[in-house]
Amino acid sequence: MSIMALAIQRGRSSAIVLAAGVITGSIIWGLLVGFGLATALLLWTNLLVMLKIIGGLYLLWLAYRASRSALSKDQIAHQLANSFGNSNIQLYLKGVAMHLTNPKAIFSWAATISVGLPNSPSTYDILTGLLGCFTLGVMVFFGYAVIFSTKMAQSIFMKTRRWFDGVLALIYGYAGVRLLLLKT
Secondary structure: OHHHHHHHHHOHHHHHHHHHHHHHHHHHHHHHHHOOHHHHHHHOHHHHHHHHHHHHHHHHHHHHHHHHHHHOOOOOOOHHHHOOOOOHHHHHHHHHHHHHOOHHHHHHHHHHHHHHOOOOOOHHHHHHHHHHHHHHHHHHHHHHHHHOOOHHHHHHHHHHHHHHHHHHHHHHHHHHHHHHHOOO
16 A cells, blocks of 8 residues: 555655565565574564564554645645655665564565465575565566556546545554454
């Protein structure tokens, strides 16, 4: 959702940078899970609790920003997109942080790896599986950046900005509350 919102509001290049950060976070989690290091993280519940709290609070902050934008009648405000920062480094780091502070990413990767790999996978099996997942992630996340940065998507957004930001506020808020209430 963040990549889509940024693509619509600030364009393709900003969304691609944010997507690159999300993909980097995904690569980190994928490698950790693929080589068994995530199992140690899952056992160290204090780290997961901290990640859950940080991720939940960040999502609630995004919900607050989106709700402020939805309530604003100013079509040029774009408050949500501005909350991501202005420089490419800030956008990239936000993408990495969004993905690394999301404990659901660990569980998603753990499920993907456990289903997709044999019981005793070789390094080749792990790297091949991860390469497939990373390729799919690149296609999806960069695809969002490209599709939602088109003139048609931006035109539709300008007509429905308040509704779009309202829906984003609800989704971010729901996800943030769910993440904070998730038992580890």
